[in-house]
Amino acid sequence: MFTIDTRSRVPIYEQLTEKLKELIVRxxxxxxxQLPSVRSLAQDLTINPNTIQKAYRELEREGYIYSIPGKGxxxxxxxxxxxxxxxxxxxxxxxxIVGEILFLGVPKDEVIKLIETMEEPERSGDDD
Amino acid sequence: MFTIDTRSRVPIYEQLTEKLKELIVRxxxxxxxQLPSVRSLAQDLTINPNTIQKAYRELEREGYIYSIPGKGxxxxxxxxxxxxxxxxxxxxxxxxIVGEILFLGVPKDEVIKLIETMEEPERSGDDD
DNA sequence: ATAACTGTATTATTTATACTAATACAGTTA
DNA sequence: TAACTGTATTAGTATAAATAATACAGTTAT
Incomplete structure (x- = not known):
């Protein structure tokens, strides 16, 4: 479900919140x-349950998830x-970012051209 | 000359390299x-000279600056x-970033409009 | 040549934080 | 009742950043 880089300078619990936020927002x-339980996810990723808990606590604090003791x-x-x-x-x-790019001398038009070539995401389930 | 946030998760020496890189690139x-000497900058910022040295060493390694022992x-x-x-x-x-913004449903046109409203930097000394 | 600068290097110590470990407790569900 | 859930607490470990205290050698001006 997740890929975690234990050597990254970004703490594990923060990598988790980041990825979960994206899954939720998207x-x-x-x-x-239901999210995987604290213990099962910990086992999957072979990291400590407390670390998962910290991520979940943060996600709850920010309103991304809600937890019910005993349920999940x-x-x-x-x-x-x-x-x-x-x-x-x-x-x-x-x-x-754009500010820096402009400072490096790239004309605004080129930045815009770059964005224009990007693909807009599929929105298969948005018509409800 | 610099503003350093000692409480940031980003290490001081990295904040320094970041800011110096920007000053140099721009x-x-x-x-x-000449850059401020290791010791004087350390005193200015009230941080340890070794930390400055680490930043300078990194900048030299990446080719942004060069150092001459005894001179500066x-x-x-x-x-x-x-x-x-x-x-x-x-x-x-x-x-x-743009990818995420598009995923959040903002149409490409709006992103482009945002960039169009940004000011291009002054280039007073670029006509040589 | 001497003093006051420069960069550079080394070693030890402190500090902060993430992470782990080991429990415990209470609610839920089959 | 057993096996799940979330939550909380306390202690210990590991790592990296930052500090501290020196030392050495090159440069520069007096």
Whole structure:
């Protein structure tokens, strides 16, 4: 389900939250779908359950998932709030990157051309 | 000269290399210009000289600066190599960011519109 | 030549944080 | 009742960054 780089400078629990956020935001994991249990995921990835728990706790704090003791952890209904926050972050990053590229002398047109050649994602299940 | 966040997860020496790289690539610091000495910069930023040295060593290794024992450290003549590598990195980041934005459902046109509204940098000294 | 700078190198210590380990407790479900 | 769930706590380990304290050699100006 996940690929974790234990040698990365990015902590394991943060790699986990990142990847899970993406799965949730992109709706690969649907609303109310159950996440793997803390212990089973820990066993799968051969890392400590506490590390998983830390990731889940963070995801819950940020509203991506909700947990029910005894039952499990589940994907929260997608809040616009979350997408909005993520968009803000992405836009800021975008501006920083493009800013640097422009500074390096690449004309704006070329940057735009680069984006134009990118493929827009398939949205098979968005017509509901 | 610099702002360092000692609490950031990004190590101090890496913050330093990042910022210096930008100053060099953007030619705020010109070719052969002398950098502050290891000790003086350490005193300015109230951090350990060894940390500065580590940053300088890295910058030298990557070809951004050159050091002469007894004299000081200086900005390397800007190599196209460096700009090329940096561009590669920036383009990859750009694609990742834009990819995520598109996944969040923002149409390509809007991303482009955002970039169009950005100001191109002044290039006062580029006409030589 | 001497003092005050430079970069460079080495070794030891401290500090911060992630991660692991080992439990324990309580709710859920079959 | 057994086997799951999430949650919490406490202690220990590992790693990397940063500090501290020196030392050595080249440069520069007086």
């Amino acid at each position: 709706e690969v994991m649907k609303e109310d779908e 952890s589940f994907v929260s209904p997608v809040k616009n709030e979350i997408n909005r926050e993520r968009m803000e972050m992405l836009k800021k990053e975008l501006e920083r | 030619e705020v610091m010109k070719e052969d210009e 450290s200086f900005v390397s003549p800007v190599k196209n190599e460096i700009n090329r590598e940096r561009m590669e990195m920036l383009k990859k980041e750009l694609e990742r």
